[in-house]
Amino acid sequence: MNPLKTFATATVLLLTASGVAQAGATLDAIKKNGFIKCGVSDGLPGFSYADEKGNYSGIDVDVCRAVAAAVFGDATKVKFTPLTAKERLTALQSGEIDVLSRNTTWTSSRDSAQGMNFAGVTYYDGQGFLVNKKLGVKSAKQLDGATVCVQAGTTTELNLSDYFRTNKMKLTPITYDKSDESAKSLEAGRCDVLTSDQSQLYAQRIKLAKPDEYVVLPEVISKEPLGPVVRHGDDDWFDIVKWTLFVMVNAEELGVNSKNVEEMKKSTNPDVKRLLGVEGDKGKDFGLANDWMAVVIKQVGNYGEIFERNVGQGSPLKIQRGLNALWNQGGLQYAPPVR
Amino acid sequence: MAESRVPHSNLPPPASTVGVVGWLRRNLFSSPLNVILTLLAVYLLFVALPPLLRWAFLDASWDGDNRDACRPGGACWVFIRVHFDQFMYGFYPDGQRWRVNAAVLLLILGAAPLFVRAVSSKFKIRLGLGLLIAYPLIAFILLKGGMTGLPVVDTSQWGGLLLTLVIAGVGMTAALPLGVLLALGRRSRLPAIQTLCVTFIELWRGVPLITVLFMSSVMLPLFLPAGMNFDKLLRALIGVTLFQAAYMAEVVRGGLQAIPKGQFEAAAALGLGYWKTMGLIVLPQALKLVIPGIVNTFIALFKDTSLVLIIGLFDLMNIVHNATTNPAWLGFSTEGYIFAAVVYWLFCFGMSRYSQNLEKHLHTGHKR
Numbered sequence: 001m002n003p004l005k006t007f008a009t010a011t012v013l014l015l016t017a018s019g020v021a022q023a024g025a026t027l028d029a030i031k032k033n034g035f036i037k038c039g040v041s042d043g044l045p046g047f048s049y050a051d052e053k054g055n056y057s058g059i060d061v062d063v064c065r066a067v068a069a070a071v072f073g074d075a076t077k078v079k080f081t082p083l084t085a086k087e088r089l090t091a092l093q094s095g096e097i098d099v100l101s102r103n104t105t106w107t108s109s110r111d112s113a114q115g116m117n118f119a120g121v122t123y124y125d126g127q128g129f130l131v132n133k134k135l136g137v138k139s140a141k142q143l144d145g146a147t148v149c150v151q152a153g154t155t156t157e158l159n160l161s162d163y164f165r166t167n168k169m170k171l172t173p174i175t176y177d178k179s180d181e182s183a184k185s186l187e188a189g190r191c192d193v194l195t196s197d198q199s200q201l202y203a204q205r206i207k208l209a210k211p212d213e214y215v216v217l218p219e220v221i222s223k224e225p226l227g228p229v230v231r232h233g234d235d236d237w238f239d240i241v242k243w244t245l246f247v248m249v250n251a252e253e254l255g256v257n258s259k260n261v262e263e264m265k266k267s268t269n270p271d272v273k274r275l276l277g278v279e280g281d282k283g284k285d286f287g288l289a290n291d292w293m294a295v296v297i298k299q300v301g302n303y304g305e306i307f308e309r310n311v312g313q314g315s316p317l318k319i320q321r322g323l324n325a326l327w328n329q330g331g332l333q334y335a336p337p338v339r
Numbered sequence: 340m341a342e343s344r345v346p347h348s349n350l351p352p353p354a355s356t357v358g359v360v361g362w363l364r365r366n367l368f369s370s371p372l373n374v375i376l377t378l379l380a381v382y383l384l385f386v387a388l389p390p391l392l393r394w395a396f397l398d399a400s401w402d403g404d405n406r407d408a409c410r411p412g413g414a415c416w417v418f419i420r421v422h423f424d425q426f427m428y429g430f431y432p433d434g435q436r437w438r439v440n441a442a443v444l445l446l447i448l449g450a451a452p453l454f455v456r457a458v459s460s461k462f463k464i465r466l467g468l469g470l471l472i473a474y475p476l477i478a479f480i481l482l483k484g485g486m487t488g489l490p491v492v493d494t495s496q497w498g499g500l501l502l503t504l505v506i507a508g509v510g511m512t513a514a515l516p517l518g519v520l521l522a523l524g525r526r527s528r529l530p531a532i533q534t535l536c537v538t539f540i541e542l543w544r545g546v547p548l549i550t551v552l553f554m555s556s557v558m559l560p561l562f563l564p565a566g567m568n569f570d571k572l573l574r575a576l577i578g579v580t581l582f583q584a585a586y587m588a589e590v591v592r593g594g595l596q597a598i599p600k601g602q603f604e605a606a607a608a609l610g611l612g613y614w615k616t617m618g619l620i621v622l623p624q625a626l627k628l629v630i631p632g633i634v635n636t637f638i639a640l641f642k643d644t645s646l647v648l649i650i651g652l653f654d655l656m657n658i659v660h661n662a663t664t665n666p667a668w669l670g671f672s673t674e675g676y677i678f679a680a681v682v683y684w685l686f687c688f689g690m691s692r693y694s695q696n697l698e699k700h701l702h703t704g705h706k707r
Binding site: 042043044045046049050051052053054079081082083084086087090091093094095096180183203206207208209315316317 | 411421422424425429430432433493495496553556557558560561563648649650651653657660661662663664665666667669670672
């Protein structure tokens with residue numbers, strides 16, 4: 001065996017060993033620590049960012065708060081670790097964080113080869129286009145020959161050329177390293193179109209001097225389901241994160257929100273009663289307080305509240321629900337029942 | 340009868356060689372090429388300056404506390420005002436920020452006598468050594484807390500200029516002595532020490548700092564047993580220090596090689612051993628020679644601290660970037676980055692001026 005192979009094998013063994021050692025231990029460790037170590041982004045509008053007082057907010061941040069509310073009954077018991085895109089998976093694998101909630105796309109390789117478990121989808125994202133209204137373009141199919149600003153080295157760049165090739169259109173890409181530069185470039189007219197994940201296009205639009213002159217095209221050319229991630233082999237912890245998401249979606253569907261949660265406890269609807277822990281032992285089955293779902297809703301809110309507050313109408317981004325509407329309102333957000 | 344000759348009083352120099360006109364002719368219009376270059380430069384300034392000044396000052400917005408206070412067309416310094424504290428302290432808790440101020444004040448007061456010429460050098464050496472040993476401890480206790488009743492402030496909450504200064508400060512103070520030792524080791528006649536030092540220097544100099552930081556934050560945790568996590572800042576500090584020490588070693592080696600052999604022989608003739616030769620004769624001359632090189636490395640280090648943003652530490656650069664991602668303040672990145680640039684420039688320029696001052700004061704042997 002050559003030395004390189006030996007080294008590689010040793011590394012893999014070491015990693016597996018550490019993985020096994022952690023099995024089932026995360027929840028115990030969290031309870032002992034008294035807080036959840038949550039990995040978030042190092043700054044992404046609407047998803048996670050720190051304001052001038054240093055308070056974190058965003059969808060990804062609220063997911064972690066909700067999990068803390070589930071485990072401790074206190075949404076503030078979270079320690080946020082800002083991570084770059086490159087170090088996020090290692091941080092989770094090495095146990096530096098307990099849950100990664102950092103606009104991470106659910107893909108097959110992350111689920112299998114990289115040993116991750118995606119607990120659900122908090123935001124159905126996809127790559128889109130931002131154009132100047134003056135171009136008079138109504139659909140991405142009309143973009144033949146367009147000059148497109150795109151961020152270098154991302155899957156966005158690959159998706160873009162795929163899309164243009166599939167539709168037999170000509171493309172002149174201009175690549176930028178930072179999203180700020182591409183926004184400035186669109187404004188200066190160096191490119192006709194700006195492409196990025198749709199959630200970020202809305203943020204880009206605010207950066208422009210006259211946001212109203214630009215429009216996000218309806219086409220979505222890639223699937224980017226974003227959600228919180230935990231390590232393989234830790235099922236109890238995985239269940240809690242997964243069901244925290246489901247609880248928030250269920251709550252919206254049942255009309256329970258942070259304001260009316262106390263009132264709703266008196267509801268006669270058996271679904272609501274089970275959700276809020278008034279009836280049955282659905283909470284205890286998770287090894288948590290029986291009313292943990294009610295606490296999550298009360299302290300953090302239901303899915304709709306989180307969405308509107310961070311990226312929707314209650315935020316400067318003003319993103320429409322779209323794919324992220326509930327399943328019975330034309331979207332994809334669907335949660336299994338609490339039963 | 341002899342006519343007494345009264346010498347004509349000295350004529351003033353031709354009007355075209357003195358005063359403003361003279362200066363202009365000498366410096367700006369001395370040859371046709373320079374005339375063209377000067378006119379070109381004036382034209383460029385004329386084109387670029389007025390819009391810049393208008394944007395940065397005349398049309399700029401200064402007052403207010405949200406983005407509504409920003410007028411279109413000009414810079415919005417309100418963005419900096421609102422985030423100023425965060426740019427300085429990062430996420431350091433509001434009520435605890437006096438500790439940062441205290442640590443900085445302590446350093447300024449403690450180090451001030453070192454910069455006063457009148458103070459005796461013996462006292463300076465004692466004070467300097469004392470500071471070098473005691474100050475990091477005091478500063479650590481002050482900043483991190485946990486002892487003497489101060490609440491713990493985790494290093495992940497350190498940020499902004501504070502973090503930049505911590506990384507640069509630790510990097511500089513640790514890299515210089517380490518670099519001197521490595522340089523001596525590289526020139527040592529003991530094969531084991533020499534090989535070790537050469538390997539170390541070439542290894543660390545052969546990889547980019549960004550790789551070192553990346554290894555420390557991405558690879559290292561994988562090799563450590565589960566649940567064992569070094570502080571991220573500590574990992575970055577060690578990486579930066581070792582990296583800079585390798586560079587410093589080569590700078591110092593340059594100085595060591597410039598010392599004539601006669602100096603070593605004279606020291607040997609006086610019966611001085613290795614450490615005394617180095618400490619009393621060689622190093623004082625060598626270090627003095629390489630002050631520009633050392634300061635160059637320091638300045639590079641100061642600016643390199645901004646690389647820690649790739650491992651998710653919020654130094655000045657990254658905290659500015661973070662502020663630009665706040666949905667309430669989108670679109671003010673230009674102002675933010677200009678602010679960061681000005682702060683970096685102030686520190687680097689300060690270091691540069693101080694080193695020139697030091698050189699002037701110390702150039703006893705090589706005065707030209």
